[in-house]
Amino acid sequence: MPEFYRAAVLLKDEQHMFDGVRVANRNPAKSLHLAEVPTPMPGPGEVLVAAMASSVNYNTVWSAIFEPVPTFAFLEQYARTGGLATRHDQPYHVVGSDLSGIVLRTGPGVRRWRPGQRVVAHCLSVELEDPAGHDDSMLDPQQRIWGFETNFGGLAELALVKANQLMPKPPHLTWEEAAVSGLVNSTAYRQLVSRNGANMRQGDNVLIWGAASGLGSYATQYALAGGAFPICVVSSPRKAEICREMGAEAIIDRSAEDYRFWSGEEGGQNPREWRRFGQRVRELTGGEDVDIVFEHPGRDTFGASVYVARRGGTIVTCASTTGYLHEFDNRYLWMHVKRIIGSHFANYYEAWRANRLIMRGRIHPSLSQTYPLEQVGLAAEVVHGNRHLGKVGVLCLADKEGMGVDAPEFRTRHEAQLNRFRKRPGSTDAAG
Numbered sequence: 001m002p003e004f005y006r007a008a009v010l011l012k013d014e015q016h017m018f019d020g021v022r023v024a025n026r027n028p029a030k031s032l033h034l035a036e037v038p039t040p041m042p043g044p045g046e047v048l049v050a051a052m053a054s055s056v057n058y059n060t061v062w063s064a065i066f067e068p069v070p071t072f073a074f075l076e077q078y079a080r081t082g083g084l085a086t087r088h089d090q091p092y093h094v095v096g097s098d099l100s101g102i103v104l105r106t107g108p109g110v111r112r113w114r115p116g117q118r119v120v121a122h123c124l125s126v127e128l129e130d131p132a133g134h135d136d137s138m139l140d141p142q143q144r145i146w147g148f149e150t151n152f153g154g155l156a157e158l159a160l161v162k163a164n165q166l167m168p169k170p171p172h173l174t175w176e177e178a179a180v181s182g183l184v185n186s187t188a189y190r191q192l193v194s195r196n197g198a199n200m201r202q203g204d205n206v207l208i209w210g211a212a213s214g215l216g217s218y219a220t221q222y223a224l225a226g227g228a229f230p231i232c233v234v235s236s237p238r239k240a241e242i243c244r245e246m247g248a249e250a251i252i253d254r255s256a257e258d259y260r261f262w263s264g265e266e267g268g269q270n271p272r273e274w275r276r277f278g279q280r281v282r283e284l285t286g287g288e289d290v291d292i293v294f295e296h297p298g299r300d301t302f303g304a305s306v307y308v309a310r311r312g313g314t315i316v317t318c319a320s321t322t323g324y325l326h327e328f329d330n331r332y333l334w335m336h337v338k339r340i341i342g343s344h345f346a347n348y349y350e351a352w353r354a355n356r357l358i359m360r361g362r363i364h365p366s367l368s369q370t371y372p373l374e375q376v377g378l379a380a381e382v383v384h385g386n387r388h389l390g391k392v393g394v395l396c397l398a399d400k401e402g403m404g405v406d407a408p409e410f411r412t413r414h415e416a417q418l419n420r421f422r423k424r425p426g427s428t429d430a431a432g
């Protein structure tokens with residue numbers, strides 16, 4: 001067991017480095033560092049994993065630009081609960097909420113997992129000491145996102161997780177393909193499919209923002225696999241093409257059509273633009289409105305999302321990338337009996353069901369490009385700048401791409417889908 005390991009860290013004494021800098025101008029490459037940190041030994045119910053690969057999630061971007069709050073506040077708050085949690089409050093934060101890897105050592109009481117097993121991790125770290133968590137673990141007051149609200153995350157050579165974060169690695173995938181789905185796939189499953197989210201049904205029209213990006217690339221697949229009709233919103237011809245290749249027919253290029261929802265009087269919302277957008281949706285659906293809106297951009301799109309949902313429709317939201325103070329016309333919500341549902345990550349059961357669909361080749365990772373751990377800052381910068389497609393992977397202990405496949409024949413059947421998001425040879429702009 002090494003005493004130290006290499007990890008992507010943020011430093012507590014740099015947490016105010018971007019104070020006064022606009023969010024768009026904060027560069028994650030300036031705050032994310034590669035450092036050697038001491039190896040934490042797994043306590044009861046915990047597992048130390050050799051991380052072969054990980055991924056950049058948007059929460060890594062939030063952490064690295066210290067928005068909406070520096071994550072050190074979460075680590076201090078966790079440490080205050082006492083016991084082993086005190087270890088999480090360090091002058092550094094090892095970030096990262098995904099991994100594929102190999103179980104290295106299990107703590108006392110762990111029975112399901114053994115050293116040597118190939119695993120992926122989901123990012124729900126939950127204490128389950130409160131009755132609320134036993135209804136749905138996302139309701140536990142001590143529910144945290146690993147590698148964001150806890151330390152010892154996945155963008156590192158080793159990672160500390162709770163045993164109930166682990167799931168089997170899909171054998172047909174490479175380490176880097178296996179590493180990119182845990183967070184977004186589970187989130188999209190709960191948000192769209194689960195009864196805790198929008199409870200999508202066959203035939204539903206589902207409007208999906210960012211349909212060829214992180215969450216959206218999985219939401220589009222869930223809509224198609226579940227017999228629904230996705231209406232995919234993207235911002236480039238290349239992304240539109242990928243949606244078409246996935247099987248979607250209704251696609252809106254928001255850049256080409258230049259919607260300006262915030263162009264109203266005195267800088268407010270502009271209902272004429274909501275209507276123009278709704279008319280476009282109706283054109284694509286043969287006159288129907290959408291049953292479900294898969295929301296996450298937040299402030300920029302939320303007013304339009306509420307407007308375009310059908311009478312009785314659902315707006316299901318898990319984020320506010322463009323701002324969390326939303327504005328919408330409540331008349332369209334109450335008079336047309338629509339519902340807004342908040343959704344956050346997924347419980348272990350939902351994450352397991354989502355991973356099972358990857359194991360069975362029904363849902364595929366949307367990996368587009370992979371960076372070495374040394375370039376994690378650049379990888380996060382690309383995602384922050386929306387210059388990526390699908391998901392961005394990071395190699396940790398895997399020294400090159402393409403390793404870790406245990407089911408080559410099954411893989412061959414899905415090769416086209418597994419390569420769908422990959423950068424084209426010669427292309428310089430991944431989001432092309």
Ligand SMILES: C/C=C/C(=O)SCCNC(=O)CCNC(=O)[C@H](O)C(C)(C)COP(=O)(O)OP(=O)(O)OC[C@H]1O[C@@H](n2cnc3c(N)ncnc32)[C@H](O)[C@@H]1OP(=O)(O)O
Binds near residue numbers: 183318
């Ligand atoms: C899987 C991946 C996911 C993602 O990527 S999600 C995107 C990234 N995540 C985020 O951007 C979220 C980051 N987190 C936050 O911004 C904050 O984390 C929250 C806004 C979620 C919560 O804010 P906070 O200040 O940490 O906690 P409070 O619950 O607001 O508690 C602060 C004080 O307010 C009191 N309080 C809370 N609710 C009520 C209420 N309803 N009535 C009265 N008081 C209330 C509390 O008790 C406490 O008080 P006391 O400081 O004294 O302990």
Ligand SMILES: NC(=O)C1=CN([C@@H]2O[C@H](COP(=O)(O)OP(=O)(O)OC[C@H]3O[C@@H](n4cnc5c(N)ncnc54)[C@H](OP(=O)(O)O)[C@@H]3O)[C@@H](O)[C@H]2O)C=CC1
Binds near residue numbers: 187239301390
């Ligand atoms: N609560 C939870 O459990 C989770 C929350 N999240 C949060 O969800 C958000 C999205 O995550 P993820 O999908 O991984 O991120 P990505 O950056 O991969 O994708 C987001 C996409 O949203 C679209 N988008 C961005 N800005 C706008 C805008 N102004 N109007 C319309 N569309 C826009 C873009 O697609 P395009 O340019 O093609 O339109 C962009 O690529 C983040 O804030 C993240 O923190 C993520 C996972 C879990």
